[in-house]
Amino acid sequence: MVLRFRGSCSFRTRLVLATxxxxxxxxxxxxxxxxxxxxxxxxxxxxxxxxxxxxGCVVEIDETGTALRYRPGLIVGGAxxxxxxxxxxxxSYFLEPLIxxxxxxxxxxxxTLRGVTNDAVDPSVDVFRTVTLPLLKKLGIEEGLELKVIxxxxxxxxxxxxxxxxxxLRSLPAVDLTxxxxxxxxxxxxxxxxxxxxxxxxxxxxxxxxxxELLADVYIFTDAVSGAASGLSxxxxxxxxxxxxxxxxxxxxxxxxxxxxxxxxxxxxxxxxLLVPEDIGQMASQLLLEEVxxxxxxxxxxxxxxxxxxxxxxxxxxxxxxGPLTPQAVRTLRAVRDVLGVVFHLRTERESGTIFLTAIxxxxxNMAK
Numbered sequence: 548m549v550l551r552f553r554g555s556c557s558f559r560t561r562l563v564l565a566t567x568x569x570x571x572x573x574x575x576x577x578x579x580x581x582x583x584x585x586x587x588x589x590x591x592x593x594x595x596x597x598x599x600x601x602x603g604c605v606v607e608i609d610e611t612g613t614a615l616r617y618r619p620g621l622i623v624g625g626a627x628x629x630x631x632x633x634x635x636x637x638x639s640y641f642l643e644p645l646i647x648x649x650x651x652x653x654x655x656x657x658x659t660l661r662g663v664t665n666d667a668v669d670p671s672v673d674v675f676r677t678v679t680l681p682l683l684k685k686l687g688i689e690e691g692l693e694l695k696v697i698x699x700x701x702x703x704x705x706x707x708x709x710x711x712x713x714x715x716l717r718s719l720p721a722v723d724l725t726x727x728x729x730x731x732x733x734x735x736x737x738x739x740x741x742x743x744x745x746x747x748x749x750x751x752x753x754x755x756x757x758x759x760e761l762l763a764d765v766y767i768f769t770d771a772v773s774g775a776a777s778g779l780s781x782x783x784x785x786x787x788x789x790x791x792x793x794x795x796x797x798x799x800x801x802x803x804x805x806x807x808x809x810x811x812x813x814x815x816x817x818x819x820x821l822l823v824p825e826d827i828g829q830m831a832s833q834l835l836l837e838e839v840x841x842x843x844x845x846x847x848x849x850x851x852x853x854x855x856x857x858x859x860x861x862x863x864x865x866x867x868x869x870g871p872l873t874p875q876a877v878r879t880l881r882a883v884r885d886v887l888g889v890v891f892h893l894r895t896e897r898e899s900g901t902i903f904l905t906a907i908x909x910x911x912x913n914m915a916k
Contacts (some may be wrong), residue, residue, distance in 0.1 A: 549573050549616075550886060557878040558590055560851065562597060563644045564886040566604070566619040567651055567859065567911060572886075574615045589636040596630050596641055600648055600656065617831040618707035622915075624652030624715070632662030636707045642694070642711060643852060646683065647859070649713030656713040664700045664707035665738065665802050669805035670848045672696050672709055673736050673786040675803060678798045682849065685794060687720035699740050699772055701782030717916040722857040722865040724844040725903065728793030732764035732790065733835070734826065737828070739783035744771035746824045750785045753828025758787075758835075765860020785828050787835045792912055795844045801827045841870030842901040848900035850876035858889040860908030869902050887911075 550562055550572045558574070559713045565572045578584050586594075586608065594606050594617075603620030632638050638660040649656035665671040670679070676694050683692060691714030700707025733755065737747040747769040758765045767785065784802025791797070803822050822830070845853050850869055854876060857865035869876070883889050891906040 551575070552885070553606055555590075557882045559593060559640070559644055560855070560879055560882045561886065562593065562617060563647055564855070564882055565617060566597060566601065566648060568624065568886055568909075569619055570886060571616070571618040573617075575613070577613045577615065579613045587635065588633045589640060592630075592633045593641060593644070596645070597648075599628055599630060600652070601647065601660075603663060604692070622648050622652045622657040623653040624649055624713070626655070626657040628656070628658040630658060630660050632660055632705075634663050634703055636706065637663045637666045637671065638709055639669040639672060642672075642675055642709075643679075645711060646692075646713055647855065649711075650716050650719065651686065651911065651913045652713070652715055655715055656711070659708060659710050661705070661708045662700060663702055663705040663898070664696065664698075664709060664778070665740075665782060666702050666804055667802055670798070671784070671786055671800055671802070672707075673738070674788075674798045674848065675801060677734070677786070677788050678796045678846075679738070679817050679849065679852070681796055681814060682845065682853070686722060688714070688716065690714055696777055698776050699738065700778030701740050701780040701802075704779035706727055706778030706780070715916060716913060718910070718912050719856060719860045719908075720861055721860050721908070722853065722867055724853070725796055725842050725866055725868045726793045727842060727901070728764065728791035730789045730797075730839060731792050733758055733762060733766075733787060733789050735766050735767040735783045735785060735787040735831075736770055738770040738772070740772055740777040741781035742783055744769075744773075746783045747771045749824035750783065750828035750831075752770055753825035754785055754787060754830075754832045757829055757832040761836075783824060783827065785831045787831050789835055789839055797835070797838050797846045799831055799838050799846065801831040801834060803827055823871065838870075842868075842899050843870035844868050847873045848878075851879040854879050854883065854891070854904070857891075857904070858883040859911045862908055862910035864905060865908050866903065866905040869904060871900065871903065
């Protein structure tokens, strides 16, 4: 039976879940009323990427680009794959689906992605390396999971390159993350590409100015790259990660890159003002404090991922504690219900304002293992 959806929301989540569940889907009215209707270039790029890591998938798009029919193939994985990501979205947009698909592949996945590594729309590769991968390792996905940043790349031209390796598993372990703990230290990385290396130190000063009033253990590394390793466009930014006493990681970041308007058709994204480095550092630390205030075992950017991991987990109780749900997390809950039939039960804790989510996983198994 073909699952039917409408609209462009949760496009990536729907495709990934349909591929894992082996269910054909049809999506209609993709931006049908927009001035530029149909699929965006990054969505078409994601479809091409799915064709590379699977065998036998069928994609049919109508002439207006507003209707899509997708029949998933067998997830193969493999080594030596290369994908050129479009510059309207960061490589992180493609990394999250690759990890979920790679785990259930026939062979270990090794792929090189080229494009934008740091922007204001998606989590940067630094967040992926310092928060997302440790989160997966904490859940038990350890051996063979690796992300290497070869070159950084900022908007609008990109030029960055990363290498991802994902192991195969028979099934996912159960998710049980309910204790958020207290913040014990903050780490971070201040990076710059094709601008003065002094900018990294100025961002560190801006970030520490606010954080050192609250916490003594704050250390921010600097990474000023130039030449071939700095991509094709100038930019700078800072990524901050707060670690709790129970090992939870909360991230926030801010960056200044030119040409966000080149990301044509990104819904709700305005042209970002170019800020001085001190303001970027201060903005990142304020965003980190807001994430900590929200509570939960992960930050807002990782809510959708942890919910998908819980839904794909074994047929036993998976539970997680989150702060107020982001719109992306709500859409993920709906997609998980529609494709996998997994329904989460929500219970709010009044004192902390956090939400306990529990569900019985779908018990997805890797048939190739």
